[in-house]
Amino acid sequence: MGKYVLGRIASALVVMLLVSILTFLVLDLIPGNAAIVAVGVEGSAETLARLEAGLGLDRSLPQRIADYYRGLISLDLGTSSYYAQDVWSLIKQRLGVTIPLALLSTAISFSCALILGSLAAYRRGGLLDGICRTIVQLAGSIPSFWLSLLLLILFSSVFSVAGIGDYVPPSVSIRGYVTAVFLPVIVLAVGQLGPMLRLVRSSMITSLGEDWYASARVKGLGRGRLIFVYALRHAISGPLTLCGNQLAKLLGGTAIVESIFSLPGLGRLFLTAVEMRDLQLVQGIVIFITALVVLMNLVFDILVHLVNPAADSREAGGA
Amino acid sequence: MKRITPSLAAGITLVCIVLIPALVSLFCMPYDPQAMDLHSRFAAPSAQHLLGCDHFGRDLLSRLMEASRLALASGLFSVFLGALGGIILGIAAALGPKWLETMLMRLADALMAFPTILTALALAAILGRGTAPSIIAICVAMIPTFSRLTYSMVCEGRASLYVRAARSYGAGPLRIAFCHLLPSLMGRLVTQLTSSLGSAVLLESSLSFLGLGIQPPSSSLGMMLSEARAYVLTHPYQALPPGLVLLVMVLGFNLLGDGLNDLIFDRRRAVHG
Numbered sequence: 001m002g003k004y005v006l007g008r009i010a011s012a013l014v015v016m017l018l019v020s021i022l023t024f025l026v027l028d029l030i031p032g033n034a035a036i037v038a039v040g041v042e043g044s045a046e047t048l049a050r051l052e053a054g055l056g057l058d059r060s061l062p063q064r065i066a067d068y069y070r071g072l073i074s075l076d077l078g079t080s081s082y083y084a085q086d087v088w089s090l091i092k093q094r095l096g097v098t099i100p101l102a103l104l105s106t107a108i109s110f111s112c113a114l115i116l117g118s119l120a121a122y123r124r125g126g127l128l129d130g131i132c133r134t135i136v137q138l139a140g141s142i143p144s145f146w147l148s149l150l151l152l153i154l155f156s157s158v159f160s161v162a163g164i165g166d167y168v169p170p171s172v173s174i175r176g177y178v179t180a181v182f183l184p185v186i187v188l189a190v191g192q193l194g195p196m197l198r199l200v201r202s203s204m205i206t207s208l209g210e211d212w213y214a215s216a217r218v219k220g221l222g223r224g225r226l227i228f229v230y231a232l233r234h235a236i237s238g239p240l241t242l243c244g245n246q247l248a249k250l251l252g253g254t255a256i257v258e259s260i261f262s263l264p265g266l267g268r269l270f271l272t273a274v275e276m277r278d279l280q281l282v283q284g285i286v287i288f289i290t291a292l293v294v295l296m297n298l299v300f301d302i303l304v305h306l307v308n309p310a311a312d313s314r315e316a317g318g319a
Numbered sequence: 320m321k322r323i324t325p326s327l328a329a330g331i332t333l334v335c336i337v338l339i340p341a342l343v344s345l346f347c348m349p350y351d352p353q354a355m356d357l358h359s360r361f362a363a364p365s366a367q368h369l370l371g372c373d374h375f376g377r378d379l380l381s382r383l384m385e386a387s388r389l390a391l392a393s394g395l396f397s398v399f400l401g402a403l404g405g406i407i408l409g410i411a412a413a414l415g416p417k418w419l420e421t422m423l424m425r426l427a428d429a430l431m432a433f434p435t436i437l438t439a440l441a442l443a444a445i446l447g448r449g450t451a452p453s454i455i456a457i458c459v460a461m462i463p464t465f466s467r468l469t470y471s472m473v474c475e476g477r478a479s480l481y482v483r484a485a486r487s488y489g490a491g492p493l494r495i496a497f498c499h500l501l502p503s504l505m506g507r508l509v510t511q512l513t514s515s516l517g518s519a520v521l522l523e524s525s526l527s528f529l530g531l532g533i534q535p536p537s538s539s540l541g542m543m544l545s546e547a548r549a550y551v552l553t554h555p556y557q558a559l560p561p562g563l564v565l566l567v568m569v570l571g572f573n574l575l576g577d578g579l580n581d582l583i584f585d586r587r588r589a590v591h592g
Contacts, residue, residue, distance in 0.1 A: 015429045018422065026445065137326075141570035143521055145528050145541075146562035149548060153555040245432060253434035256525055260548070270437065271529065274444040282444045286437070293432045 008301055012294045019290045024068050027279050028061075077284035082276040087284035090269060095251075097167070098258070098265035101181065102250035105188035109196055110243050112189070117200025117239075118227050121208055132197055140194030144187050148260045151183050165262045184261045188254060192246050199242055203235035210234070237304040244300025248293040252285065327578025333571030337387050337564060344384035352381040353536045361554050370560050373543070374550060382538040383564055389533055390540055390568065393450065394519040397457040401519075402512055404458065405465020406501070412466065413473035414492045424470060427463040435460045439522055443531040453532040457522050461515055468511055472504045506583040514576030517569045524565055540565045 059067070071078065077087035120132040155161045164183060168176030207213065208231050216226055255267030266285065273281035349369070356376035364371045370379040412423040430438065439456040446452035473496065476482060485499050526532035527541030535542065540561045547557035 011425065014421075015425050018426050019429050022426075137570060137573060141517065141521075141566060141573050143524060143544075143562065143565050143569070145525065146544060146558070146565060149544065149551055149558045149562065152551055153558065156552055157555055248432065249434040252437045255436060255440065256528065259529070270440060274440050274531070277444055279444065282441055286441055289437065290429065290433060294429070297432060 004305060005302055008298055012298045015294050016291060020069075020072065020287055021065075023283050023286050024065065027283050028064070072287065077287065078280040080273070080278050080281040080284075082272065082278040082281065087281055090281065091266065091285060091288055094264060094266040094269045096169075097263055098251055098254055098267065101184060101188060101254055101258075101263070101265065102247055104181075105185045106192060106243060106247045106250065108185065108189040109192040109246075110239070113193060113196035113200045113239065114232065117197050118204050118232060120197075121201050121204030122227055124205060129201075132201060136194050136198045136201075138194075139190050139197075142190070144191050145256050145260060147190060148183070148187050148257055151187065152260070155183060167261075167263050180261065180263065184254075184257045184263060187257050188250060192250070196239060196242060196246070200235070200239050203238050204231060207231045207235040233307070237307060240304050240307070241297075241300050244296045244303075245293075248289075248296035251292055252289040324578050324581045326574045327582060330571050330573070330575030330578045333567050334575055337568045337571065338391065340384045341388040341391050344381075344388050348381040348384055350378035350381045352377060352385040352538055354378070361550075361557070363556070371556065373557060374546065374554075379560055382543060383540075383560055386538040386540045386543060386561065387564055387568065389450075389537060390520050390523060390565075393454050393457075393523050393533070394516050397454045397523070398461055398512060398515045398519045400454070401458040401461025401515070402465045402508065405462045405467075406469045406508070408462065409466040409469025410473055410496045410500075413470050413477065414496055423466065427466050427470075430460075430463040431467065435518070435522060436525055439526055440529075440531070443526065448531045448534065450533050450537075453523060453526045456526065457519050460522060461519060464515065465508070465511065468507065469504065472507060473500055476500045476503060510576055510580045510583060513572055513579055517572035517576065520565070520572065521569050540568075 070076075075088050077091075079085065080087050080090055083090055116128070116132050116135070120126075120129040123129060152164065156164055161179065164179060166176070167180045170177040204227075208227075213226070213231060216230065221230075252267060252270060254263075254265055255271050257263075258265045258268040259271055266289075270282070270285045272278070273285065354377060356372070359368065359372045359376040360374060362368055362372040362376065368378050368380065370383065373379055373382065408423055408427075412420045438460045439453070442456035442459055443452055446455060477500075482495055482499055485495055490499070523532055524539065524541035524544070527539040528545045530542070530545065532541060533539035543561040544558060544565075547554075547561065550557050
């Protein structure tokens with residue numbers, strides 16, 4: 001157990017190190033540094049030099065790398081040139097919007113997948129199984145932005161629900177918050193459902209085919225209890241790993257949905273950073289999301305190990 | 320027994336539905352996809368304009384044909400490049416020194432865990448907007464899948480008898496990789512290539528939806544949808560045709576990938592349906 005956890009932590013650190021150095025080098029090597037962007041074409045050489053000195057860009061590469069890691073450790077991700085604000089505080093502000101979105105949609109898709117997937121596996125080849133397979137294919141193929149547009153048309157024009165696309169924090173009005181958030185949550189949940197449902201179904205089929213299941217049935221254990229408690233527990237490690245992975249991915253992967261429904265979240269911040277070529281902000285968000293992904297995978301891998309120590313976590317994947 | 324499964328048949332049908340008009344658009348289109356006709360702004364489908372017109376009065380059918388051709392072309396191109404890069408890196412990791420293996424595979428893990436759309440967006444931030452940068456961005460996003468697949472298959476194949484035999488009469492690692500291992504992995508790679516086409520098309524349309532991919536006046540499915548978004552409340556019909564084409568395209572490639580997989584690896588994936 002201890003050895004396993006230590007090994008996972010070590011490899012997580014290696015990944016963080018690789019990604020952070022890679023991001024730094026890529027952004028450092030592209031022509032046109034932050035000072036040149038800020039000064040613009042008309043700026044004089046003196047202003048440029050002053051700005052470069054202010055940003056520490058006139059120092060040598062090893063020195064800059066040292067500065068960069070010193071900053072990372074103290075959570076100083078630099079200053080955004082577009083917002084003229086500290087990158088870390090920008091990220092923190094936006095998380096309040098994105099985290100509930102990610103949690104809600106993951107919870108919905110995970111529970112739908114568990115119920116549907118288990119039933120489909122139990123009645124393999126039946127009607128529900130067919131429906132599930134259709135859902136897997138459709139949910140995996142429908143572009144999130146198209147689904148968003150369709151739902152927007154349906155709810156705004158057909159059902160005339162007002163307030164979609166006007167984000168209100170839940171502290172101001174719960175009703176307004178729910179109206180603004182329920183469509184994006186549905187879109188995000190559908191986006192995650194496909195792979196999750198497929199995985200739950202196939203793990204459950206394996207689980208239901210095992211000897212202990214047959215003998216438990218012979219002994220007369222209730223069907224519902226058998227499927228949803230015993231078999232599911234055996235089958236859960238893969239889906240749980242995927243769940244962690246999806247949750248982490250969502251924290252940055254909501255960019256398009258956030259932009260369609262005008263939600264001021266992390267994804268939209270990233271989009272703005274890309275559009276404005278605010279590289280410091282891009283770098284900060286990339287590092288932040290990588291750290292989250294790595295951390296989340298670590299937590300879920302350890303969780304899987306606790307639920308089912310026999311599961312081969314290497315097979316389940318993840319960084 | 321090898322037979323055509325329903326998903327293979329459905330996949331082939333759907334891909335043909337978009338592929339044929341896309342190919343036809345090379346030779347002729349009902350209208351010039353860029354020609355504006357302000358009299359027929361938002362025209363409904365009719366005998367003259369089979370699918371109607373957009374907000375500039377451009378013929379939707381012609382625009383869709385051009386857009387699906389561009390989507391297929393950029394998808395094919397980026398998946399091909401990504402697969403090539405991934406295969407080379409995967410082989411290098413499997414046959415190279417230990418430190419290279421650790422580094423490449425950890426990096427692939429990290430990239431896999433990272434949202435693809437963010438990888439593509441971050442690259443777009445660096446490379447700027449346009450067709451070429453978006454292809455590069457998609458290609459980089461595709462690399463880890465292929466490098467991991469190749470890596471794991473080469474590692475499996477490395478110990479097999481025919482590779483040991485080849486080594487015993489003096490074949491070098493490169494010869495083993497490209498003449499012995501790669502051909503045997505082709506089936507899996509082709510399957511992955513097909514499924515990846517679906518995600519590449521989806522990714523490209525997401526980028527152009529955000530205005531970072533193919534630039535006007537060329538048409539692209541994502542761009543058409545983002546234009547339709549502005550009129551979504553007044554002219555909701557505009558959002559239907561491009562989205563449907565995109566759905567058919569992505570669904571087609573996904574089903575085709577699954578179908579090919581069933582065909583090549585008959586029983587093995589029967590469970591995963």
